Amino acid sequence: MPHVVTQSCCADASCVVACPVNCIHPAPGEPGFAEAEMLYVDAKSCVDCGACVSACPADAIVPHTTLTPAQQPFLAINAEYFDVFPHDDRTPLAMVHPQRRLARPGPxxxxxxxxxxxxxxxxxxxxxxxxxxxxxxxxxxxxxxxxxxxxxxxxxxxxxxxxxxxxxxxxxxxxxxxxxxxxxxxxxxxxxxxxxxxxxxxxxxSDRALGIDGDHLPGSLSATDLVGWYNGHPDKQQLPVHLDAESIPSGRVVVVGNGNVALDCARLLAEDPARLETTDIADGPLGVLRDSAVREVVILGRRGPAEAAFTVPELVGLMGHTGVNVVVDAAPEAMAGSDTKSRLLREIAQREADPALRTVVLRFLSSPVAVLGEGRVTGVEVGRNRLEADTNGVVRAVATGETEVLEAGLLLRAVGYKxxxxxxxxxxxxxxxxxxxxxxxxxxxxxxxxxxxxxxxxxxxxxxxxxxxxxxxxxxxxxxxxxxxxxxxxxxxxxxxxxxxxxxxxxxxxxxxxxxxxxxxxxxxxxxxxxxxxxxxxxxxxxxxxxxxxxxxxxx
Structure with missing residues (x-):
């Protein structure tokens, strides 16, 4: 495979337009365009010209010979896409349409x-x-x-x-x-x-509320606000983010929701601050993260691994991160699916954790029932779920009635924007x-x-x-x-x-x-x-x- 799209793909289709042999899909006019998690390069068609590399605004396309170990999974991901959506019978599309001109002169x-x-x-x-x-x-x-x-x-x-x-x-x-x-x-x-x-x-x-008891307590924050905080948004610099040992004696943070924002927040909280010193993270948040007592970030997903809201590229980015442990909390049968997410999670579950590193836990079939604490967050009551398919075949999470308490000094809700x-x-x-x-x-x-x-x-x-x-x-x-x-x-x-x-x-x-x-x-x-x-x-x-x-x- 001469070229590969990696996880930093922004999916704006600049590379699709630039490709002279129509080997990048889904393309405009094809199912999934503008909805797919990323774009994919067809190894059979690619002529290794490099036009897509020049066109990509995010440096997301690289020759297969230069893939880093963390990027290697994208080889299989590209191949899997074309196994499911073969394009041999697709004729090249007319990507560059004639420029429209206004009928009226303006201005x-x-x-x-x-x-x-x-x-x-x-x-x-x-x-x-x-x-x-x-x-x-x-x-x-x-x-x-x-x-x-x-x-x-x-x-x-x-x-x-x-x-x-x-x-x-x-x-x-x-x-x-x-x-x-x-x-x-x-x-x-x-x-x-x-x-x-x-x-x-x-x-x-705005972000969506959890609608459970205790969500108003200090130490319960919106992941949306946290993202703005560490990225230097002027409205969020006074956000009360306390990560010291007194505020988080358990060393644990719980993130509710397992979309890409949840993974971003978890990764940043578990990251070695020295690695962030070469980024554009805001100075104030960087200082807070340097003194952080966080040792574990638990991400709660209410459904199973195959239904996780995060995208495959973001999961690949997390599993390729050498500075944090990634642990999967799910029964083996829950990861038995043939989908790409389940396959990657099975691979992660087989890894040994390094006790010297902070840990991100991907926990499935779990929902918050209540936020606990007096005066501030001290824990989260978590309920176990099972999956059921409705009459339309849609898989839904149903509470089993089983609960447990996770000690935590910070709760982040990452259940969507509004x-x-x-x-x-x-x-x-x-x-x-x-x-x-x-x-x-x-x-x-x-x-x-x-x-x-x-x-x-x-x-x-x-x-x-x-x-x-x-x-x-x-x-x-x-x-x-x-x-x-x-x-x-x-x-x-x-x-x-x-x-x-x-x-x-x-x-x-x-x-x-x-x-x-x-x-x-x-x-x-x-x-x-x-x-x-x-x-x-x-x-x-x-x-x-x-x-x-x-x-x-x-x-x-």
Whole structure:
């Protein structure tokens, strides 16, 4: 197999488009595209040209001869995919579609609310049209959303997608209004009046509660908040994370839920702090982790190994980690399945644990019944489950009535995200989304990303999702269904700055970026994040302010 996709794959399909022989799957138009955990290279078709390596924004594709021991499982995973989904009868797809052109001459102005992956991919799609200029708003003074504040610090390759975003934000017709909160500093109605279209990509801002006794106790935290804490999110730096021996006398942390976020949190808490010193983890959390008394992190999954919420690439990454023990707490018969997860877990279960290392325990068929403690968390009552299939064949966890108590000084709930209402937009409380049709809320108002589809998918999923929403927006521009906005781009900028004089523009963000990288270079790290908003704004304010131009891009 000449090339292999590894666990840091962002699944945005850049490599699929670049491949000249259609050997990377699932491709656009095939079942599973934008939903698969990762992409796979067909060894029979690959001609070892390296085009996919150059196209990948996350350095996730490598020649098979350079795979590290931790990456070796991906050889079998790629082969297994093509055993199940053979592609010999598939003719090459037309990956690069003709560039759409607007029927109306423009110019058009679009506001994108949210500077995370969905917002940046949407801006990129819009800026393919020289008639369109894009203003990207975000509540924080820094862009990139969950790429900056959600991807684990030890997954630096995944964060390289920031380089793609940096190229997008320097295109003609692009502006930032960072540190501006829509709904507070400027209302939706004002944006709708001043732009041809407003596209919301604000994500899912809340986590789901456990709904059990004691979940309110100090020491019971959201994994979402913990991720923001160690990643330097300015809103999370005061999170009460106490990992000292007095707070965690048992040395144990319990994580409820076994998705990718749960694995990230467990791995970071069990990690040797010395390994984190070369990452972009926030300084304050790094200091807390240096003094941590944690020796064991137990991850509770309510169903069995085959139904685990984590992805295969993340499991491979954990099992390849040489700095922590990984232990599987499941009966042998529960791991007897032929699926990839069960196979990998059987392999992990046969390993010997090193008593000198911290341990991550993957425990299945277990649910929290109550959080215990007076004044703070001291333990978790855990119930045992069994699996039953309903009339539709869906496997569900059913409580057996058996319980036990795990001593623990910290509980993390990692049972999913939920979107909050967006000011002045309709809201579906059941899904935590804005009701829409393929991204269209109404002519002139659109959504993309998690606010559109719910908290699902990967970084690259937002690319195809944004393309669909932008297509609906372009349809409405062509059909003349949107009103002409009032004022011009300069007037809009003046109004926004009058509401938020400390807003951060592109030059300001680039100044923050340079300063963080400068600080990182002094200590051998990719960057040292600025976590105080006031300091961010001060760094941005000191940057030179180029005159903004709405020059149009030339068509090639």
């Amino acid at each position: 058009f102005r679009v506001a994108v609310i949210g500077a995370g992956p969905a917002g940046m991919y949407a801006a990129d799609e819009l800026l393919k049209h020289p008639e369109i200029s894009v203003d990207v708003y975000d509540r924080l003074p820094t862009p990139y959303g969950l790429v900056r504040a959600g991807v684990a610090p030890d997954h630096q390759n995944t964060k390289q997608v920031e380089e793609l975003f940096a190229q997008i934000e320097t295109q003609p017709g692009f502006r930032y209004f960072l540190g501006v909160e829509v709904g507070k500093d400027i209302a939706h109605a004002e944006l709708a009046a001043r732009y041809h279209a407003v596209l919301y990509t604000v994500g899912a801002a 979107g909050l209402p967006v000011s002045d937009l309709p809201y579906d409380a059941a899904t935590g989304t804005v009701p829409n049709e393929s991204g269209r809320v109404m002519p002139g108002v659109y959504v993309a990303g998690w606010v559109k589809r719910g908290p699902s998918g990967f970084i690259g999923t937002n690319k195809s999702d944004a393309e669909e929403s932008v297509d609906r927006l372009l349809d409405d521009l062509d059909a003349g269904l949107v009103d002409e906005p009032v004022g011009d781009a300069q007037e809009t900028a003046a109004i926004v700055r009058s509401r938020q004089p400390e807003l951060v523009d592109l030059a300001g963000w680039q100044a923050i970026d340079r300063e963080e990288k400068r600080r990182g270079a002094e200590t051998g790290r990719p960057r040292v994040k600025v976590t105080d908003e006031g300091q961010m704004r001060a760094i941005a304010a000191a940057s030179p302010k180029p005159r903004y131009s709405l020059r149009r891009r030339r068509e090639s």
